[in-house]
Amino acid sequence: MALVKIKVCGITNVEDAMAAIDMGADLLGFNFYRESPRYLDAADALDIINKIPTFVDTAGVFVNPSMEELREIVELGFLNWVQLHGDEDPDFCDSLRYMNCRTIKAIRVKSQEDIKRAKDYYTDAVLFDAYHPNYYGGTGETFDWRLIDDLNRRVFLAGGLDPDNAEDAVSVGVYGIDVCSGIESSPGKKDLNEMKRFFDNIRHLVN
Ligand SMILES: O=C(O)c1ccccc1NCC(=O)[C@H](O)[C@H](O)COP(=O)(O)O
Numbered sequence: 001m002a003l004v005k006i007k008v009c010g011i012t013n014v015e016d017a018m019a020a021i022d023m024g025a026d027l028l029g030f031n032f033y034r035e036s037p038r039y040l041d042a043a044d045a046l047d048i049i050n051k052i053p054t055f056v057d058t059a060g061v062f063v064n065p066s067m068e069e070l071r072e073i074v075e076l077g078f079l080n081w082v083q084l085h086g087d088e089d090p091d092f093c094d095s096l097r098y099m100n101c102r103t104i105k106a107i108r109v110k111s112q113e114d115i116k117r118a119k120d121y122y123t124d125a126v127l128f129d130a131y132h133p134n135y136y137g138g139t140g141e142t143f144d145w146r147l148i149d150d151l152n153r154r155v156f157l158a159g160g161l162d163p164d165n166a167e168d169a170v171s172v173g174v175y176g177i178d179v180c181s182g183i184e185s186s187p188g189k190k191d192l193n194e195m196k197r198f199f200d201n202i203r204h205l206v207n
Pocket residue numbers: 009010029031033036037038061063085129135136137138139140141158159160161178179180181182
């Protein structure tokens with residue numbers, strides 16, 4: 001569908017996964033952070049992934065995982081991407097290079113300094129999300145997108161995207177956009193009407 005990749009994060013059930021794919025999602029995010037209201041375990045994620053077409057990519061979201069925890073899930077072989085959404089340092093991210101998976105480092109943006117930190121990470125992509133003092137992600141908060149200054153690598157724009165600002169988000173010119181709570185009816189359950197509105201509002205830009 002798109003020149004910009006569309007990642008729908010916080011998938012917890014087959015119905016939402018299939019709807020996102022039908023509407024044009026390129027990547028589905030599955031959250032393995034136990035404190036997230038969107039958490040699911042590897043067996044549940046695998047169960048969903050086994051029921052969806054193989055042409056869509058899958059991303060596993062982790063927050064400060066141990067290497068063992070990561071390896072255990074990645075070795076199951078159902079993830080195309082690992083998204084590190086905590087305080088993982090560049091060395092930790094580098095050490096994932098030998099895993100059979102692409103990597104996304106999420107950086108929560110408070111100021112230009114955070115955007116600059118992206119250059120320390122040699123991951124396949126970076127994802128800029130809004131900073132929140134109490135939560136690592138999925139907050140529905142936005143940050144000042146004008147801070148993004150390097151579009152010469154794969155950048156995902158996240159944080160507070162919804163049907164009404166999706167068009168502006170695509171216009172930033174990033175590699176991908178990421179939406180989670182802005183198309184939910186409650187944490188972990190997508191509102192399929194809002195999801196449709198999200199995709200409808202950007203279809204003319206990405207086709
Ligand atoms: O979604 C969560 O609950 C979450 C919790 C902890 C770390 C990351 C989490 N989500 C990761 C994502 O990629 C979200 O899509 C991203 O934070 C944007 O969320 P939202 O502002 O709700 O669109």
